[in-house]
Amino acid sequence: MAIEVRIPTILRTYTDGEKAVSGEGATLSALIADLESNHPGIRERLVDDSEGGDLRRFVNVYINDEDVRFIGGLEATLDDGDQVVVLPAVAGG
């Protein structure tokens, strides 16, 4: 099951500069675990284990253009051919 994941500039150090990588998983959580096995270090940039293992507050993940926060967060389900986009929030004080 292949899912294309668009990687933002700031995380391309984990993907040898690739703008998009392919991964697999039936949920976002499983997909991130799969990404971590091929691109060590990337999970920690997406998931905050000190906050109960939820997605980081200032990282946005979209499945087929839907913000995953509205469709189950890390438990959001994935199907073959889904498009996942990771975008850091543009925010500050």
Add this chain to the structure above:
Amino acid sequence: MLTIDRATYEAILAHARRDHPDEACGIVAGPEGTDRPERLVEMINAAGSPTFYEFDSTELLALYKEMWANDEEPVVVYHSHTATEAYPSRTDIGLASEPGAHYVLVSTREHGNNEGPVEFRSYRIIDGEVTEEEVDLVEKLPARSPS
């Protein structure tokens, strides 16, 4: 150094004045790899706050998809401070995630919604390190060199 044309510069100042006392935010996109801030996109501050700004997540995705389709990138990421100087706050530094962008800060603390000089400063923010850079204000960006 950030080279920016006067019309874009003035439009950023106008946006900051209009949204004062809330922070205004947006980007200036340009063709990938050219460092040319050509297309101003004013964004809504979803936080609607005098001390915080954040692009709405749905609008953020729409913006990036538009840039990808145009082979553009965010050349400038700007926002205003409305009570403090035009220098990146700790939050700004912690959340900066476009290592290739010029981070522009403007401050409306002096004149608020009114006409009058507005501080306009530009920085690189990479791995938590802030480097201020010169701003070269030009009437028009130079013609694009053939690639």
